Amino acid sequence: MKINxxxxxxxxxxxxVCPMGAIYIDPVVKRATVNSTECVECYACFxxxxxxxxxxxxxxxxxxxxxxxxxxxxxxxxxxxxxxxEPDPLSWPRVVRRAFSDPRVPHESTGVEGRxxxxxxxxxxxxxxxVGEVGFTIEFGRPGVGVWFRDMQKMCWxxxxxxxxxxxxxxxxxxxxDIATGTLREDILNEKVLSAIxxxxxxxxxxxxxxxxxxxxxxxxxxxxxxxxxxxxxEDGEDTVVGPVLERLGYNLQRAKTNIGLGRITxxxxxxxxxxxxxx
Ligand code: SF4
Ligand code: SF4
Numbered sequence: 001m002k003i004n005x006x007x008x009x010x011x012x013x014x015x016x017v018c019p020m021g022a023i024y025i026d027p028v029v030k031r032a033t034v035n036s037t038e039c040v041e042c043y044a045c046f047x048x049x050x051x052x053x054x055x056x057x058x059x060x061x062x063x064x065x066x067x068x069x070x071x072x073x074x075x076x077x078x079x080x081x082x083x084x085x086e087p088d089p090l091s092w093p094r095v096v097r098r099a100f101s102d103p104r105v106p107h108e109s110t111g112v113e114g115r116x117x118x119x120x121x122x123x124x125x126x127x128x129x130x131v132g133e134v135g136f137t138i139e140f141g142r143p144g145v146g147v148w149f150r151d152m153q154k155m156c157w158x159x160x161x162x163x164x165x166x167x168x169x170x171x172x173x174x175x176x177x178d179i180a181t182g183t184l185r186e187d188i189l190n191e192k193v194l195s196a197i198x199x200x201x202x203x204x205x206x207x208x209x210x211x212x213x214x215x216x217x218x219x220x221x222x223x224x225x226x227x228x229x230x231x232x233x234x235e236d237g238e239d240t241v242v243g244p245v246l247e248r249l250g251y252n253l254q255r256a257k258t259n260i261g262l263g264r265i266t267x268x269x270x271x272x273x274x275x276x277x278x279x280x
């Protein structure tokens with residue numbers, strides 16, 4: 001993201017909308033400036049503010065005149081008065097930032113917008129999490145902290161070492177150069193994104209081990225980590241296997257999303273799994 005210094009009138013409106021705090025008024029040039037290292041290309045500044053097309057010279061002059069009179073001339077808070085934002089076309093690997101940070105951009109690997117994964121929201125038809133399994137979503141960077149891929153790599157390495165299976169239809173997995181070791185592509189490690197999700201599947205017996213592993217790695221990386229857990233309920237709609245483990249680990253469980261079984265399975269292996277379940 002770029003701000004045209006010839007257009008910016010340093011009203012400061014954009015500094016409040018940047019989730020990364022990457023926009024600041026440079027006291028030397030007296031213009032809003034983007035810290036490109038911290039900018040995750042979410043486009044919240046460009047899309048979130050209405051772009052007006054006032055003449056920058058006139059606006060600056062008015063602001064000066066009003067200042068002399070000890071008054072203020074400020075644009076409405078949701079406006080960039082001079083349409084000073086001029087996004088650069090993004091090339092690889094920087095384009096990865098936008099793919100993970102702008103919720104309106106679909107991921108090439110999955111076609112899903114935002115962080116690019118359906119997680120277990122569509123488990124009824126995808127059958128990602130099968131009977132006897134737990135699907136973990138390990139979410140980095142939210143809210144408003146962001147995450148570097150080099151930090152996510154540390155988590156992926158630890159998970160791979162523990163022998164978990166990474167969800168193939170997940171954008172972070174699609175950026176791995178070696179899925180067996182959880183190694184991400186070298187050229188994206190110094191890219192930062194607003195948030196991202198790693199998805200894994202393990203047998204239910206490994207729930208506690210995985211939570212403890214995530215806790216340990218979280219301490220070594222500079223971001224926030226949230227754990228989501230997806231599992232299958234019994235016929236009465238209750239979970240008596242995974243929930244008690246999580247409660248014992250100190251979590252106050254809140255059920256967030258429930259698939260109620262109205263979807264039709266489209267995944268062959270999951271279909272076989274259901275057939276097995278029915279036989280039992
Ligand atoms: S909103 Fe526009 S004019 Fe105001 S500081 Fe930001 S870029 Fe400059
Ligand atoms: S694109 Fe997003 S992160 Fe970058 S400066 Fe704009 S609001 Fe901040």
